[in-house]
Amino acid sequence: MTLLLAAARAVGVEVAAKHAGDVDARARFPREAFAALKKQKLLGIMVPKSEGGPGxxxxEVVSICHALGQYCASTAMIYAMHQIQVSCVVRHADKNAWHRAFLKKLAMDQLLxxxxxxxxxxxxxxxxxxxAIEEKGGRFSLSKQATVISYGANAxxxxxxxxxxxxxxxxxxxIVVALKAxxxxxxxxKWDTLGMRGTCSNGYHLKAAGRMDQVIATPYADVSAQTMLPTSHLVWSALWSGIAVDAVARARAFVRAEAKKKPGVAAVGGWRLAEAASLLQLMKSNVVAALRQYEAALGSEDKLSALPFAVAMNNLKTGSSQMAVQVINHALLICGLSGYRNDSPxxxxxxxxPASANGSSRRAAT
Structure with missing residues (x-):
């Protein structure tokens, strides 16, 4: 385990898990978890060493998303979405002086x-x-009716x-990198939903202005195909598997608790637990295989933009979201009423x- 992953796990255990229930119940931003993530300097981990980050x-990001998913789904989702944006700036800023300075500030101040x-x-x-971007005198302005900006008020x-x-x-x-100021x-x-509650994905009328240097010159189509989509599919799949890991852990704890009540009697749900564990292992294996495929393609725009690669990454996300629902459903069936109750361990x-919302929506297929 790397130092970064160990730090993320500590945040998950000591902070995110303790507030996960309240974050979900009140549909609020997981401020405690992100204060801890910032303190551990985990928001700027993808910033290159040349710009003051660990590079x-x-x-590493996939592993951290998987870990955080085991403690608080909203924290993991926001962290994943943040790192998707960071990866786009890191990979496509090129030699733009403004973006390089921005990355240094991101690493120093742990910007979200x-x-x-x-x-x-x-x-x-x-x-x-x-x-559209309207340019005048080297500056831009834009106005956008954004139907969703996750954690926009906290970014x-x-x-x-x-x-x-x-x-x-x-x-x-x-893509324009717009600064809070x-x-x-x-x-x-308002964002009052079944799942993903702590992401605070409200709609906004966004008005932004700044220097034209803040515009990433690479066409969004290329940024999306080469970086945004594959990174998105990997980190979302990783955090879903993390959520499923905790569900299986709770189901396993339930089976053990029931076995202690009835020594010598075969545990009810044991076979279903084995099936859930098998599905979970398949989820993890799929993420690892896709990660290796992406790492092998890095540096080749042709490979990253090829249709077979896009299909493989999309299949990962779609399959992972569906398997997460299956695994958690198994856990619910094992735990029965104890799994259904909100006040049960x-x-x-x-x-x-949150897994159901993604497994059955267009988000999982795009």
Missing amino acids: AGIA LASATSEAGVGGDVRSSVC DGILVTARRTPQSPASDQV GYSLDEQG FSVGRHLR
Whole structure:
């Protein structure tokens, strides 16, 4: 176990797990967990050493997402979404002086990054934008009706997709790194949902302004195919497997508790526990295989942009989300009423709801 992973596990055990129930019940941002993650300097781990960070790779991030998922789903999800944005800046900032300075600040101040890719009027297609960058005198301004900006009110910066110019077609998109001091958020709707409650994924009317240097020159289509989507599929799959790990652990604890009550009697649900453990192992193996495939493709734009690679990464996320639901359902069946109750040490409701939301939605297939 690396020092970074050990630090993340400590945050999970000592902080995230203690507040996970309240975060879920009140649909609030997991502020305690992120204060601890910032203190341990775990938000800027992907920043290169040349810019003041530890230069951790995607494998380290995947491991941390898996670990955090075992303690608080919302914390793991927000951490994963943040690292997706960081990876985009790290891989596509090139030699842009502004972005390099931004990465140094991110590592030093442990900034939390959100994203604004969804938008009203495009039918859920994140590869199309209505809003556009308006340039004047080396500065930009934009206005976006974002249907979702997860943890937007708690972020220190937002990566915003927009058309390159007001004359550009909807598909000609770029990413702008908007700083908190340079944007405003007008909340358009509350986030009161079945799962993913602590992500606080409200809708906002976003207005941003700043220097044109803040625009990532690489087309969003390339950033998405080569970095954003594969990273997203890997970290989400990892955290889902982490959520499933804790559900299985609770089911195993339930079986042991029942066995102690009835010595010498075969544990009810033992066979189902074995099946859940087998599915869980398959989930982990799929993540590891996809991670190796991604690491092998890094450095080759052709491989990263190839259709077979995109299909493989998408299959990972879709399969992982569905298997997570199956594993947690097994845990619920094993624990019975104890798993159904919210006040039970064997409760798996907080595990099942976010997994179900992703396993049955378009999010898992895009």
